[in-house]
Amino acid sequence: MGTQSGHPSARQRLLDAADELFYRNGIANTGVDDVLARAGVSVATLYAQFSSKDGLLQASLLRRLDTWQAYWDEAIRAADSDQERLLAVFDALKLYREGQHSARWCAFLSTAVEIYETDHPAVDLIAADTALLTRRLCSLSEPIAGAGADQLAAAILLIYNGTLASFLRGSPEDPIGQGREIATLAASAFPTRPGPHHSSQVP
Amino acid sequence: MGTQSGHPSARQRLLDAADELFYRNGIANTGVDDVLARAGVSVATLYAQFSSKDGLLQASLLRRLDTWQAYWDEAIRAADSDQERLLAVFDALKLYREGQHSARWCAFLSTAVEIYETDHPAVDLIAADTALLTRRLCSLSEPIAGAGADQLAAAILLIYNGTLASFLRGSPEDPIGQGREIATLAASAFPTRPGPHHSSQVP
């Protein structure tokens, strides 16, 4: 299974092309031929790797979820206080966008716009992204807000959603810096919980 | 020109149907036939009223912009302090959604997802919505934050975007109440500007 060849495999290029086109121009507006042209891959290869266009979308979202989680892991690890760990979600977003990853705003929310109340497998991945956010933010809020952790996590999630949507709107400027500032304000509104409770493990 | 007949005209029903389908299931995923079926209108009538599907979308967004502005006007009028007037954008959103207006999250941001870097006339309406928000929030922030009005307005806009995107994500719960609380916190972080400067006119 030597998939790490000199240049990216057809599968990788298909995922890259899907990443770039689906979440920038819309999924329904992106034809299979557009993906093929950008990836430089033939039709038969696409349907050999993925069973359908929806399968490609599903694989693309799955890869993005993994990648995003890894970035978030790293940002949490780099933080050096409870508050910094909670705010690390904004640092992770910054690093993610600085990477080569094409991201207009958010792949999952973008997909959620086009797929709604269907049995599409992508809805599970959107839910998984939201579950990851909720679970981690609650866990990271606990050392700060204690019993009010759920409330603080909800506030951070809304601000995080606002950062993403601000990229989509194009306003205000610097949504990450702006969001991080507001999140800092929200975190400081909760009573600081002192104590040696230092959960270093990533939730 | 007796358009105010007993039951809504075909044009109104087309706009209502477009409102309900475009921003819930996506524009590209909504066929013209779907709109026609829901409106109970024939194809010929649609193309007599609007030149194309894009024309219908344009008209729908224009109506939404007007309606939304009227709701916001009313909410600002009902507020009785500078801070309440700034936060009235959340009250307006609450009233708008409580009305019969179908709204999954935001028609303009939803359209922005599907239409990007094109010469589609809808992009101007999306920009108009953002311009309205920016202009008003800056104006309403001025009595509170003075020279820092632009900063406060940017924060409120990000939180407002977060409220909308939270509806799309389905989390956190009660995005309007949550957003309003965070916005209150952001407003109180600015030095209160006392003084008789009471601009009662809507910007």
Place this chain on the structure above:
DNA sequence: TCCTTGGTAGAACGATCGTTTTGGTAGAAC
């Protein structure tokens, strides 16, 4: 050498899309 793997090019499929056209109907205006 043979055969599998992973790929390409290109035509063709049925379905669906936005749009146009044809022909007809009910009611108000003059």
Place this chain on the structure above:
DNA sequence: GTTCTACCAAAACGATCGTTCTACCAAGGA
């Protein structure tokens, strides 16, 4: 009574969509 307006039903248009199929090619391992 005729004309005009607003509307409907249904067929048809070319284009594009996602998907499948046929045929061929190059490299690697046994």
